[in-house]
Amino acid sequence: MTNHIFQFNQVNRLILKDVNFKVNEGERLIIFGPSGSGKSTLLHLFNRMDDPDQGEIYFQQQLINDYDIPQLRKKVGLVLQQPHLFPETVLDNLKFGPSMFDEWEEERAYQLLNYVNLPKEYLTKPVEELSGGEQQRVSLARTLANKPDVLLLDEPTSALDDRNIEAIEEDLINLIEQHSLTVVMVTHSMDQAKRIGTKGLFIDEGQVIEFGDIAQLLETPKTEELKNFLHKS
Known part of the structure; x- marks a missing residue:
């Protein structure tokens, strides 16, 4: 039996209306749709960067509001479109989160740089x-x-050139597989959605229009809304 890691029940927030879906462990869910459709608003509900006006969200079968927010964000990490790094060294940035929980291990520094294909000399570099x-x-x-x-990704490559997009995607896919991560990603690139995603959620005007296997959604859309969106993409 597949375990769902997230469950949204009748969630309303700003533009979002009656949002219902589940995310299973190990899935790579792609959230996509037109500009202003509620994609980032939805993503920010996963780690309480925002909270619903109505409805319930469960994380690992527990009401998300019952979690201590720093603990929740430790388990459900967010990577934004713009890096928003602290104006210090690479090492200062890497150790910040674990140090809050007294969990930083010095040997992790080189391992983390290795994960993202940066040389160890970068640890002391100012960002x-x-x-x-x-x-x-x-x-x-x-x-x-x-x-x-869980890794939340809010268009993490949209500000990068093609060479960097390809390199970061490769790192991402390796990391996701290596660590059995569940991924929820917002992207405007349907090519990227195909390369990274396993599930898809198409949202338009705050409503979930189609939800299912990403390849099926992109190849055989059932609704006029999704057909029109893909035609324009």
Whole structure:
């Protein structure tokens, strides 16, 4: 029997209306839809960057509001479109999360850099000396430092060039498989959705229009809304 790690029941928030779905452990859910449809609002509900006005969200069969927020965000890590790193060294950024829980291990530093294909010499580099692609890699490594069960990705490659997109996607897929991570990702790229996702959730005007296997959604859409969206993409 497949265990669901997240469950949304009749969730309403801002534009979102009566959102219902489950995410199973190990799935890679892609949230996609037109601009302003509620994608980021939905993503931010997964780790309480935002809370519903109505409805219930369960994480690992427990009401999400019952979790201590720092503990929840340790388990459900978020990587944003822009890196938002602290203006210090790479090491300072990597150790920040685990140090809050007194869990930082010095030997983890090189391991984390290795995960995202950065040389160990980068540990002492100030983050402002890094390129955009390197900063996004550090942002990903900083999230992984907390050993999350779930990785939330809010268009993490949209600000990068094709070469960096390809490299970071490769790192992501390796990490997801290596750590058996559950992934929830917002993307505007249907090519990226196919490469990374296993499940898809198409949202339009705050409502879930189609939900299911990502390949089936993209190849044989059932609704006019999804057909029109894919035609324009």
